[in-house]
Amino acid sequence: MGDDGRSWHWHEYPVGLGGEVARTGVRTLVAFLIGLASAFVLMMIGGILAEEHLFNDPGLEHAIDDLSRMSAGMIMAFALAAWAAFALATFLRELTTSRALVKAAARGASRYEVPSPEQIVAVTREPATQLTIFGWGNAAMAGILGIIGLGIAVAEGDSSDDVLLFWLLIGYAALMALLGFAGPKWLTPAHERRQALIAANWSSSDEAAAWKRSFRSPGKQRLLYVTPAERLLFAAAVLLVLGFVALQASVTMRCGTAPRPGAQCDEVTYNSFIERLLAGGLVVFAVLLPLAALLAVAGVLVDWRRRRAERAELLAKLAEPRAGRPAEDLLAHHAQRRMHPLALVGAALSGVGLVFGVSAYMVGEGKGLGSEDVFAVYREESLLVVAVSAGLFAAALVGNGIANVRGRELRNELMRRWPTRPAWSAGEDGQVLRAKRGPALHGPRYVKVGKNAGSN
Structure with missing residues (x-):
C-alpha cells in the first residue's frame, strides 16, 4: 500500500x-x-x-x-x-x-x-x-x-x-x-x-x-425529496395533534372558568352544533389515536423497506469500479x-x-x-x-x-x-x-x- x-x-x-x-x-x-x-x-x-x-x-x-x-x-x-x-x-x-x-x-x-x-x-x-x-x-x-x-x-x-x-x-x-x-x-x-x-x-x-x-x-x-415514510410519519403526527385538540376541547370548553382544586367547574352550554362537536371529541380522539399509531408503524415499515433497497443499491455500486x-x-x-x-x-x-x-x-x-x-x-x-x-x-x-x-x-x-x-x-x-x-x-x-x- x-x-x-x-x-x-x-x-x-x-x-x-x-x-x-x-x-x-x-x-x-x-x-x-x-x-x-x-x-x-x-x-x-x-x-x-x-x-x-x-x-x-x-x-x-x-x-x-x-x-x-x-x-x-x-x-x-x-x-x-x-x-x-x-x-x-x-x-x-x-x-x-x-x-x-x-x-x-x-x-x-x-x-x-x-x-x-x-x-x-x-x-x-x-x-x-x-x-x-x-x-x-x-x-x-x-x-x-x-x-x-x-x-x-x-x-x-x-x-x-x-x-x-x-x-x-x-x-x-x-x-x-x-x-x-x-x-x-x-x-x-x-x-x-x-x-x-x-x-x-x-x-x-x-x-x-x-x-x-x-x-x-x-x-x-443530497436527497431533497420527501420520502413516503416521512409523509406517513408526518400524517401520523398531524392526526395525533388533531386528536389531542379534539379531546382537550371536549374537556376544557365545558368549563366557563378554571375550577379551583377539588371543586367542580361551572359548565357552559353552547348551541347545538358546538354541543355535537364537543360530544364527539372523545370519539374523534378514540378514532384518531389508533389511526395515528398505525400510520406511524406503517411509516417505520416503509422506511425499513426503503433502507433495504438502498443497501442493495450501495452494494451494487461498490461492485462497479466506475460507479459514481x-x-x-x-x-x-x-x-x-x-x-x-x-x-x-x-x-x-x-x-x-x-x-x-x-x-x-x-x-x-x-x-x-x-x-x-x-x-x-x-x-x-x-x-x-x-x-x-x-x-x-x-x-x-x-x-x-x-x-x-x-x-x-x-x-x-x-x-x-x-x-x-x-x-x-x-x-x-x-x-x-x-x-x-x-x-x-x-x-x-x-x-x-x-x-x-x-x-x-
Missing part, C-alpha cells in the same frame, strides 16, 4: 460481544424510554377522561383512575431502572471500544486503517459522564429525602421500620455519591491511558490523511451504526406493555388504591403482556445488535471508497468534540467553534 494521502481510510474495528451489547443497549434503551413517554401520555389521558366522567360508567372510570395511579409509579420505577442501565451501557460502550482499539494496536493494526470517527469519539470523550450524572442525581434526591424523613421520624417517634427505611435511603445516597465521585477520579484517567496507547499506533498525520479524503469528497449532492458517488444523505445514513426501525418499534412497545401489564397485575393483587376485583380476573393476561413485552425488548436488543454486526463490512467499504464526514453541532458553550470535526487522538478533547455552530 502506498504512502499517498488516498491510501489512508477510516475503518470500524470489531469490539467484541460485550461492546456490541453495550452499543445496541444504548439505542434500545432510548427507544424504551420513548415507550415510557408514550405510556405516560396514555396514563394522563386515561386519568383526565376518568376524572371528567366522560366514560359515563362510574365503575370503569374508577378502575381506569386506579390503573393510572399505579401506572404513574411504574413509569417512575422503569424510568429509574432504564436511566441506570443507560448510564452503565454508555460507559461500557466507551470502555469496550477503547479496549478493542488497544488490542488492535497491540496486534499491529495497519496505520492506514484509522479508527472511524464514531470509534474515536468513544475513545476521546469522558467515559463515565452518564454514570457521574446518575450517581450525583440519585445521591441528591435520596439524600434529601432520607435526611428530612429521618429527622421527622425521630422527632415524632415513628416506628423502627420507618427509621430503618430512611437510613437505607441515606446509605443509598452515599453509594450513589461514591459512584459519582468514581467517574472523574478513577474511570476517566484509566480511559485516557488507553487513549495514549491507541494514539501511539495512529499518529496525527495518519488521522489527518484519513480526514483529508473526506474533505476532498463532494458534499453537495451516491448521494451524501445515503452515505451518511449507511456508513454509521443505526437503530433498526423494527427494533425501535419493538423496544418502544415493550415500554408501554411493561408499564400497563405490571400495573394491571399489581392492582389485581390488591397493591393499588382499589379496583382489585376488576383486575384480579385479568392477572394471567397481565403476566402474558409482561412476558411478551420483555420478549419484545430482548428481540429488539438482539436483532439490532445482529443487524449492526452484519452491516460492519458494508460500513467499512463505504468509508474506504466514499468517506463521509460525520454531522456535528455545538451547544450553547460553542464547543464540540474534536473527533467529530477532525483528528482528535493527540489533541484536547473539545474545540471551540462558536455558539450553535453546525456541520450543515
Whole structure:
C-alpha cells in the first residue's frame, strides 16, 4: 500500500460481544424510554377522561383512575431502572471500544486503517459522564429525602421500620455519591491511558490523511425529496395533534372558568352544533389515536423497506469500479451504526406493555388504591403482556445488535471508497468534540467553534 494521502481510510474495528451489547443497549434503551413517554401520555389521558366522567360508567372510570395511579409509579420505577442501565451501557460502550482499539494496536493494526470517527469519539470523550450524572442525581434526591424523613421520624417517634427505611435511603445516597465521585477520579484517567496507547499506533498525520479524503469528497449532492415514510410519519403526527385538540376541547370548553382544586367547574352550554362537536371529541380522539399509531408503524415499515433497497443499491455500486458517488444523505445514513426501525418499534412497545401489564397485575393483587376485583380476573393476561413485552425488548436488543454486526463490512467499504464526514453541532458553550470535526487522538478533547455552530 502506498504512502499517498488516498491510501489512508477510516475503518470500524470489531469490539467484541460485550461492546456490541453495550452499543445496541444504548439505542434500545432510548427507544424504551420513548415507550415510557408514550405510556405516560396514555396514563394522563386515561386519568383526565376518568376524572371528567366522560366514560359515563362510574365503575370503569374508577378502575381506569386506579390503573393510572399505579401506572404513574411504574413509569417512575422503569424510568429509574432504564436511566441506570443507560448510564452503565454508555460507559461500557466507551470502555469496550477503547479496549478493542488497544488490542488492535497491540496486534499491529495497519496505520492506514484509522479508527472511524464514531470509534474515536468513544475513545476521546469522558467515559463515565452518564454514570457521574446518575450517581450525583440519585445521591441528591435520596439524600434529601432520607435526611428530612429521618429527622421527622425521630422527632415524632415513628416506628423502627420507618427509621430503618430512611437510613437505607441515606446509605443509598452515599453509594450513589461514591459512584459519582468514581467517574472523574478513577474511570476517566484509566480511559485516557488507553487513549495514549491507541494514539501511539495512529499518529496525527495518519488521522489527518484519513480526514483529508473526506474533505476532498463532494458534499453537495443530497436527497431533497420527501420520502413516503416521512409523509406517513408526518400524517401520523398531524392526526395525533388533531386528536389531542379534539379531546382537550371536549374537556376544557365545558368549563366557563378554571375550577379551583377539588371543586367542580361551572359548565357552559353552547348551541347545538358546538354541543355535537364537543360530544364527539372523545370519539374523534378514540378514532384518531389508533389511526395515528398505525400510520406511524406503517411509516417505520416503509422506511425499513426503503433502507433495504438502498443497501442493495450501495452494494451494487461498490461492485462497479466506475460507479459514481451516491448521494451524501445515503452515505451518511449507511456508513454509521443505526437503530433498526423494527427494533425501535419493538423496544418502544415493550415500554408501554411493561408499564400497563405490571400495573394491571399489581392492582389485581390488591397493591393499588382499589379496583382489585376488576383486575384480579385479568392477572394471567397481565403476566402474558409482561412476558411478551420483555420478549419484545430482548428481540429488539438482539436483532439490532445482529443487524449492526452484519452491516460492519458494508460500513467499512463505504468509508474506504466514499468517506463521509460525520454531522456535528455545538451547544450553547460553542464547543464540540474534536473527533467529530477532525483528528482528535493527540489533541484536547473539545474545540471551540462558536455558539450553535453546525456541520450543515
